[in-house]
Amino acid sequence: MSLKGRITARTRKEPPRAAIDRSGIRDLSECPTILELSDFVLHYGVTHVQSDQLRKRRLLAVRCLVPNWRKLENMLTHFPQAVPEIPVSNVEKAAEYYVNVLGFHFDWGNDQGGIGGISQGECRMFLTNAPFCQHYGNGGTVVVWLNLNSKQEVDKLYHRWREAGAKILAGPEDKPWHLREFRVADLDGNQLRVFYDFSRELQQEQA
Numbered sequence: 001m002s003l004k005g006r007i008t009a010r011t012r013k014e015p016p017r018a019a020i021d022r023s024g025i026r027d028l029s030e031c032p033t034i035l036e037l038s039d040f041v042l043h044y045g046v047t048h049v050q051s052d053q054l055r056k057r058r059l060l061a062v063r064c065l066v067p068n069w070r071k072l073e074n075m076l077t078h079f080p081q082a083v084p085e086i087p088v089s090n091v092e093k094a095a096e097y098y099v100n101v102l103g104f105h106f107d108w109g110n111d112q113g114g115i116g117g118i119s120q121g122e123c124r125m126f127l128t129n130a131p132f133c134q135h136y137g138n139g140g141t142v143v144v145w146l147n148l149n150s151k152q153e154v155d156k157l158y159h160r161w162r163e164a165g166a167k168i169l170a171g172p173e174d175k176p177w178h179l180r181e182f183r184v185a186d187l188d189g190n191q192l193r194v195f196y197d198f199s200r201e202l203q204q205e206q207a
Contacts (some may be wrong), residue, residue, distance in 0.1 A: 084144045085126045087133050088188045091116040094127050097187050101164045143191045151180045154196045157184045178202060 088094035090110040098104040098118050104125075109116025114132030118125050125145065133139050148154050151172075158172050161184055169191065171185040181195035 024094075045072050058064060081122060081124070083124045083126060084142065085128055085138065086142055086144065086188075086190050087139060087184070088127045088129060088186070088190070091127045091129050094187055098127070099167050102161060102186075102192070103164070137155045141189045141191070143193055146192060148194060148196050151196050153195055154182065157194055174198070 017111045021189075026100055086094075091109060091114065093111075095104075095106040095109075095116055095118055099106050102120075104118040104120045104123075107117040107119055109127070111129055114129050114171075116127045118127060125144065128138070130139075148157065151174075155172050158168075162168055167185040167187075172180060174180050178199035179195045179197055181193055183191050183193050185191050
């Protein structure tokens, strides 16, 4: 069969009825997109897709081609703040440093149980010892980023932690990647990287 004949044969194929039934749409010309329908167009031909709809109806295309689109539509999209897990050699000794030096609260747990929770404001973290980590296949030191609301907050926290005896790794500095940040370590070599992103302020100044 010639190339022209193969193309003609493709354009005469009917789209799968299941695709229409899943979407609740009875006309696949209402179901175009730019990327999601590329394979669809190649297989069933351009007669089922209108060019103006390619630009306007991406969501309907996904409804046609993705069986679980209703589940995706209802999926939670506003996640709570993440809770980092920090590996330590001893939960209670580590917690003592986080409380007395960095100003956290020790909320629960102990070294015997292998895990403990600390918090400060909206920040929550878990401290876990080696047996606990090994059971779940975790290990190694980690870096936790703390996002503050201004350069002033970054500097203020730095001075407070330094005066309390924190293990300072690097003082506050404006980085080329538009973060003002400093770094401290805990007793086990994990790092807290405190920063503020001032890129938006630069954009406003340049506007």
